[in-house]
Amino acid sequence: MTAEAKSSMEFKTELKQLLHLITHSLYSNREIFIRELISNASDAINKLRFDSLSKEDLLEGDRDWKITITPDKAAKTLTISDNGVGMNRETIVEHLGTIAKSGTRGFIEALKSQNASSKPDLIGQFGVGFYSSFMVADKVVVLSRAAGEKDAVRWESDGQGTFSVEPTIRDKRGTDVILYLKEDALEYLEPYRISALVKKFSDFVEFPVVLFAEQEENKGPVEETLNSRTALWLKSKNEVQEEEYNSFYQNISGDFEKPLSVLHYNVEGNLQYKVLLFIPAKRPLTYQWEEPKGVQLYIQRVLIMDSCEGLLPPYLRFVRGIVDSGDLPLNISREMLQQNAVLDKMQKGLVRHILEELEGMKNTQKDKYIPFFKQFGDFLKEGIANDWTNKEKLADLLLIESLNTPAGELTSLSDYVSKMPESQKDIYYLVGETREFLAQSPLLEAFKKKGYDVLLMTNNMDEYMITYLTEFKGKKMVAVDQGTLPDLDEPAPDAAAFQDLFKTIKEKVAEISDVRLSNRLSESASCLVADAGALTANRERLLQRMGRIGDGELNTKRIFELNPNHAVVKKLQNVYAANPSDPKVEDTIRLLYDQAVLAEGSKLKDLTGFLRRINELIAPASV
Numbered sequence: 001m002t003a004e005a006k007s008s009m010e011f012k013t014e015l016k017q018l019l020h021l022i023t024h025s026l027y028s029n030r031e032i033f034i035r036e037l038i039s040n041a042s043d044a045i046n047k048l049r050f051d052s053l054s055k056e057d058l059l060e061g062d063r064d065w066k067i068t069i070t071p072d073k074a075a076k077t078l079t080i081s082d083n084g085v086g087m088n089r090e091t092i093v094e095h096l097g098t099i100a101k102s103g104t105r106g107f108i109e110a111l112k113s114q115n116a117s118s119k120p121d122l123i124g125q126f127g128v129g130f131y132s133s134f135m136v137a138d139k140v141v142v143l144s145r146a147a148g149e150k151d152a153v154r155w156e157s158d159g160q161g162t163f164s165v166e167p168t169i170r171d172k173r174g175t176d177v178i179l180y181l182k183e184d185a186l187e188y189l190e191p192y193r194i195s196a197l198v199k200k201f202s203d204f205v206e207f208p209v210v211l212f213a214e215q216e217e218n219k220g221p222v223e224e225t226l227n228s229r230t231a232l233w234l235k236s237k238n239e240v241q242e243e244e245y246n247s248f249y250q251n252i253s254g255d256f257e258k259p260l261s262v263l264h265y266n267v268e269g270n271l272q273y274k275v276l277l278f279i280p281a282k283r284p285l286t287y288q289w290e291e292p293k294g295v296q297l298y299i300q301r302v303l304i305m306d307s308c309e310g311l312l313p314p315y316l317r318f319v320r321g322i323v324d325s326g327d328l329p330l331n332i333s334r335e336m337l338q339q340n341a342v343l344d345k346m347q348k349g350l351v352r353h354i355l356e357e358l359e360g361m362k363n364t365q366k367d368k369y370i371p372f373f374k375q376f377g378d379f380l381k382e383g384i385a386n387d388w389t390n391k392e393k394l395a396d397l398l399l400i401e402s403l404n405t406p407a408g409e410l411t412s413l414s415d416y417v418s419k420m421p422e423s424q425k426d427i428y429y430l431v432g433e434t435r436e437f438l439a440q441s442p443l444l445e446a447f448k449k450k451g452y453d454v455l456l457m458t459n460n461m462d463e464y465m466i467t468y469l470t471e472f473k474g475k476k477m478v479a480v481d482q483g484t485l486p487d488l489d490e491p492a493p494d495a496a497a498f499q500d501l502f503k504t505i506k507e508k509v510a511e512i513s514d515v516r517l518s519n520r521l522s523e524s525a526s527c528l529v530a531d532a533g534a535l536t537a538n539r540e541r542l543l544q545r546m547g548r549i550g551d552g553e554l555n556t557k558r559i560f561e562l563n564p565n566h567a568v569v570k571k572l573q574n575v576y577a578a579n580p581s582d583p584k585v586e587d588t589i590r591l592l593y594d595q596a597v598l599a600e601g602s603k604l605k606d607l608t609g610f611l612r613r614i615n616e617l618i619a620p621a622s623v
């Protein structure tokens with residue numbers, strides 16, 4: 001039977017690339033292989049413990065959970081064994097050969113682009129898991145027997161592109177990972193080295209990690225438990241050292257940095273649960289392509305779900321940690337969890353704590369909060385769009401540049417409001433690509449004159465977020481490139497005199513929906529604004545970039561505003577009054593319009609016409 005025979009198979013292409021990179025580029029942090037293998041062993045035990053809640057037979061009476069590390073100096077092998085769920089022929093081929101995790105491709109790209117040898121921490125961020133064995137071993141053999149099955153399987157590979165599988169014998173369920181160490185990795189056979197690494201990386205692992213070592217002079221083997229197995233979240237806050245938090249966080253997140261903040265508390269009362277959450281300091285590359293790990297759900301110390309979606313809303317997926325509930329039944333299924341009211345209540349509490357922590361940081365530790373916001377601000381903006389109940393709190397966590405803050409410095413909405421002059425009713429903002437460009441916009445002239453501040457939003461998420469943030473502390477959020485602005489002074493009352501000219505402008509400039517005198521301009525002659533509720537120039541460009549509307553295609557017409565106090569506008573009005581069909585009239589209208597198009601950052605439709613008109617103007621004065 002083919003299923004019984006030894007067969008040789010190829011790794012999936014992406015895995016081949018991954019293995020090549022692991023073995024050739026990542027040396028300096030290779031000791032983490034031990035963490036990865038212990039973590040797999042612990043996952044395997046957790047999985048069986050969970051499965052056995054509904055199928056006790058699987059245990060066959062053995063619930064003495066244990067992870068064993070056996071160095072063999074003579075054979076130069078290091079073996080990591082567990083009595084977890086195990087694998088059969090089918091699952092071993094699937095898990096250790098053909099499945100490339102979704103993050104693998106991204107990992108490979110990041111390694112290639114970032115000069116991998118100088119970025120060893122990447123491997124931790126991506127959790128390449130089992131394959132990290134090939135950093136220290138030139139051959140790896142896995143012997144495994146799945147719980148509830150009789151046959152065992154032997155997997156072997158030198159990490160060069162193929163692996164083989166064949167039947168074998170293992171007298172109990174579980175897995176042995178046997179590393180045939182490279183000559184330059186024999187240090188990992190030394191008990192003191194193994195012991196130090198387990199303490200460093202895996203001290204909190206819930207199951208005993210036992211070193212099974214031969215003694216000198218044929219005294220027989222000794223077993224020594226290396227990890228203290230403390231469930232950190234069950235201790236009280238004042239019993240835990242900062243170092244313990246750090247290494248626990250690094251273990252569950254794969255991050256090499258310390259966390260930025262730790263939230264550790266107990267909830268008593270109707271609902272009881274223990275919380276240990278971490279806010280990371282840096283945004284790992286993984287977020288872009290891998291499923292977020294999120295928060296682990298434990299029920300009375302038993303890991304139920306590695307990444308429990310319902311515990312936090314998606315926008316807080318950067319938070320790591322553990323919630324251990326005393327109120328949920330141990331054998332709860334994923335489906336039941338999703339409909340469980342307890343989870344909803346816990347989520348509300350967790351969100352409140354996280355937002356309060358961030359608020360405290362913003363108010364009292366600016367040096368910590370500003371870098372945090374630069375890394376994770378996008379997530380909070382996503383929250384403004386999705387979490388209606390916490391919208392105001394989230395909005396108050398925003399940091400934004402503004403006209404009155406020096407370039408590179410940021411203001412919060414509360415600060416903005418507290419500095420508003422009495423005459424100012426609304427909060428003003430302008431969204432665009434860069435601060436430099438926005439700060440020069442003609443749309444800000446009247447604000448500069450009146451001393452009103454304008455928020456200058458230049459982050460990718462801002463256009464999206466601002467559609468959901470229409471108010472803050474009872475004040476309207478108003479785009480300065482949209483609608484009319486009653487807070488500003490009225491334009492000169494001579495609008496009537498311009499009515500005939502305006503009629504001609506509307507006939508000549510098909511791109512606009514209307515023309516009127518402006519109360520936004522003081523230096524410039526003209527500008528374009530969107531009608532209330534219509535697409536602004538920046539949003540239109542964003543939609544074009546996203547392919548939602550065609551390039552150069554104007555879906556919405558804008559309103560053309562003229563500054564009645566500007567010399568060119570005055571002259572235009574005079575020339576028009578004397579002779580409405582003077583050819584200079586149309587050229588000047590076009591030039592004023594094209595200037596306004598450039599000032600809003602859009603492209604000119606008729607660049608040739610624009611240059612011709614400019615040259616005709618310059619010609620009489622030029623040499």
Ligand SMILES: Nc1ncnc2c1ncn2[C@@H]1O[C@H](COP(=O)(O)OP(=O)(O)OP(=O)(O)O)[C@@H](O)[C@H]1O
Nearest residue numbers: 040041044086087095096126127128129130131175
């Ligand atoms: N000791 C083991 N017992 C049972 N199954 C295992 C064991 N080690 C690995 N596996 C299986 O092989 C799969 C791949 O392991 P690998 O370490 O590459 O990734 P992972 O553990 O899924 O992810 P990560 O290491 O990033 O958390 C695991 O998901 C698991 O199904």
